[in-house]
Amino acid sequence: MCRPTAALCAALCAAHLCAAARIQLLNHRPVIGVLAQENLPGDQFARGSSYIAASYVKYLEGAGARVVPIRINRTEEEYANIFNSINGLLLPGGDVDLQKSQFSRAARIFYRLALKANDGGDHFPIWGTCQGFQQLSVITAHKNLLTLTDTKAVALPLTLTPAALSSRVFRGFPKDLLQSLIEKNITSNFHSWSLSVQNFSRNAKLKRFYKVLSTNSDGKKEFISTMEAYRYPFYAVQWHPEKSSFEWIDKPGMIHSTAAVAVCFYTASFFVSEAMKNQHHFSSAAEEERALIYNFSPVYRGADAIFVQNYYFD
Numbered sequence: 448m449c450r451p452t453a454a455l456c457a458a459l460c461a462a463h464l465c466a467a468a469r470i471q472l473l474n475h476r477p478v479i480g481v482l483a484q485e486n487l488p489g490d491q492f493a494r495g496s497s498y499i500a501a502s503y504v505k506y507l508e509g510a511g512a513r514v515v516p517i518r519i520n521r522t523e524e525e526y527a528n529i530f531n532s533i534n535g536l537l538l539p540g541g542d543v544d545l546q547k548s549q550f551s552r553a554a555r556i557f558y559r560l561a562l563k564a565n566d567g568g569d570h571f572p573i574w575g576t577c578q579g580f581q582q583l584s585v586i587t588a589h590k591n592l593l594t595l596t597d598t599k600a601v602a603l604p605l606t607l608t609p610a611a612l613s614s615r616v617f618r619g620f621p622k623d624l625l626q627s628l629i630e631k632n633i634t635s636n637f638h639s640w641s642l643s644v645q646n647f648s649r650n651a652k653l654k655r656f657y658k659v660l661s662t663n664s665d666g667k668k669e670f671i672s673t674m675e676a677y678r679y680p681f682y683a684v685q686w687h688p689e690k691s692s693f694e695w696i697d698k699p700g701m702i703h704s705t706a707a708v709a710v711c712f713y714t715a716s717f718f719v720s721e722a723m724k725n726q727h728h729f730s731s732a733a734e735e736e737r738a739l740i741y742n743f744s745p746v747y748r749g750a751d752a753i754f755v756q757n758y759y760f761d
Contacts, residue, residue, distance in 0.1 A: 474726055479514055479515070479722050481503050482557070484497055484499075484548065484549075485497055485543050486498055492748050496520065499760075500540075500541075502694050506688070512722060519548075533727055534726075537573075538554055538573065538574070539576055541578045554583075565680065575681075577684075577685060580685045581593055581685075583683050587652055592643075592646040596665040596670055597665040600699045601700045603632055604634070605686075614660050643669065656679075658674060660673040670685065690711075691708050697750075743760070746759060
C-alpha cells in the first residue's frame with residue numbers, strides 16, 4: 448500500500464486550508480440595498496417622495512438577505528457611505544425617466560462605485576429587474592437604445608442562448624427548471640420598452656460589456672431578456688421573477704405555478720450568494736439597525752394594485 452509523501456501531505460493540507468479560508472470569507476449576514484424611485488403619478492397611497500415595492504424586499508429576504516432602502520435625493524458622499532456598508536444593489540422595476548430622474552442619478556453613482564470596487568478586487572454585485580435592466584443598459588451604452596414592444600402583461604418562455612447553460616446566473620438551476628423556462632410561459636413581462644437584439648448588436652459598449660443569456664419576441668421584435676456582464680458581477684432580467692411569489696393582481700402575465708415560484712427563489716438565491724462574497728459592513732451594529740428596512744412599514748395598496756404593498760420614504 449502506497450503512502451503519501453510528506454510533500455504531498457503538506458500540499459493537501461495547504462489546499463484544505465485555502466478551501467476553508469474561502470468558506471470563512473463568505474458573508475452569511477448579507478445586506479442588500481434596494482434603490483427607491485419617485486412615486487408613481489396618481490398613487491393615492493403615496494407618502495413622501497419615493498417608494499420601493501415590497502415584493503423586491505421579500506424577494507431578497509426569502510433567499511437569506513436583509514435589505515436597506517436607498518433613498519433618492521441624497522448626496523454622493525451619503526451614497527458612498529451606504530455603498531461601503533452594503534453587500535450588493537438591486538435596481539427594481541417601475542416607471543421613471545432613465546436619464547433625468549433621481550433614481551437614474553443614484554443608479555449611475557452606485558454603478559461607478561461598483562466598477563471601481565470590482566476593478567480593485569472588491570466583489571460587489573448589481574441586479575437589475577425590468578426598469579433596472581433598462582437602467583443598466585442606458586448607463587453602460589451612455590445612451591437610451593430602448594424600443595417599444597408589445598410586452599405589457601404577458602408571460603413568455605425564455606429563448607436561451609448557447610451561453611446560458613454555462614452562465615453564472617443559470618448554471619446552478621435544476622435541469623427540469625431550465626426546461627420549464629424554455630418550454631412554458633412562466634416569465635412575467637410588464638414593460639413597454641425593451642432592448643432589441645438589433646440595437647444591442649449595433650452598440651459596441653453593450654456587446655463588450657454584457658453576455659446575452661436569453662431573448663424573447665413580441666411577435667415582431669426580438670429583445671434581450673436576460674444578460675450578465677463578462678467581467679463584473681452585474682446581472683439583468685427584463686422579466687419579473689419576484690412577481691410569481693409576491694404580487695397578486697389578476698392580470699395576464701401573472702403566473703403562480705410551481706415552476707414560476709421556483710424561478711423566483713433560484714434567481715434570488717443566486718444573487719444573494721453573490722452578495723455573500725462581499726465583506727462591506729456598517730461601522731456599528733447600531734448604525735446597521737437604523738438603516739434596515741425593518742424600521743419602515745409597508746402600505747397595503749389593495750388587491751387590484753400592480754404592487755400589493757409599497758414602502759414610502761421622504
